[in-house]
Amino acid sequence: MTNNSENFKTAPAKPEGGRGPSVKRDPVDFHGLLLVDKPSGISSHDVVARLRRIMGTKSVGHSGTLDPMASGLMACLINEGTKLSQYILEGDKGYRVRIQFGIRTDTLDTTGETLETKPVNLVEATLLAEAMKLQGEMEVEVPIYSAIKVQGKKLYEYARSEKDVVIPKKIMNFWDVKFLGMGQDWAEFDLRCSKGSYIRTWVDLLGQALGCGAAMSGLRRTYSAPYILEQGQTLEVIEECVKKNTLTGCFVTMDAALPMVKRIRVKGQDQVLLGNGQISHDLRSQLIAAFNPDSDQFVQVLSMEGKLLAIVGLESGRGFVLKRVFKY
Known part of the structure; x- marks a missing residue:
């Protein structure tokens, strides 16, 4: 390779x-x-x-x-x-990641302090088999060097001050893992993940599965939905x-900006009321006709000229609610 x-x-x-x-x-x-x-x-x-x-x-x-x-x-x-x-x-996000095997660090990437080194004997078939197992939802600890807060303090602040802290676990989801290449002690993959998933954690899990340890040595975001x-x-x-x-x-x-979100258009008095934070009767009728509770979280409301005016959501017990109104 x-x-x-x-x-x-x-x-x-x-x-x-x-x-x-x-x-x-x-x-x-x-x-x-x-x-x-x-x-x-x-x-x-x-x-x-x-x-x-x-x-x-x-x-x-x-x-x-x-x-x-x-x-x-x-x-x-x-x-x-x-x-x-x-x-x-x-x-969702997508990344290209480069992995260095045979090393574990405190930050789970090669910028951190080395905790352990081991000899590496990578076999492509084994590498691929273990990487493909690391797909789907999993509950794992977040990296200690992360900005997640515990009792009002960021985790990396605990790590730097060497204070004890219970590291929280989080549901992470990884998919579309694609193998790009490898060398004697490195490999590269493309993969996608859900919001808040840590690629460093995925790399660490792969290193554990292979028994030699691993740290992230390069990362490039290729997709941000x-x-x-x-x-x-x-x-x-x-x-x-x-x-x-x-x-x-x-x-x-x-x-x-939000091509995946359904849109409807308003004009005249309906638009004026919307600018004042009100949903007119006619607009509400349009929303009822357009909104599918099974697939839609929000609807965009635009002027007839195509200017985004507001984002509307449906809330239990409240009906249609203005989530955001834009004035520009």
């Missing part, structure tokens, strides 16, 4: 134009998502800080933290787009686009 480590290098800047037509819009007035191809070596907070400067707004968030060693897709939220955070965060890495752009390309006042296909407008 060939060494595929180049998959974890920062992707070269993609040509301007992205996957959609360029549009002229003042970036300060942009509301929606920005699909960023994050390089390794910087934190998610660093990406947000740089986008605040590039876009000229403090209202910037993101759809899930990537560790500094990781690269790949970050769906960042701009201005009114920050109100979409909970809907984007809930989505419903977006793929190829739709993203580097920070450098994004900055150049903003300087030219040309927003490319990596900029996703509010009306296109």
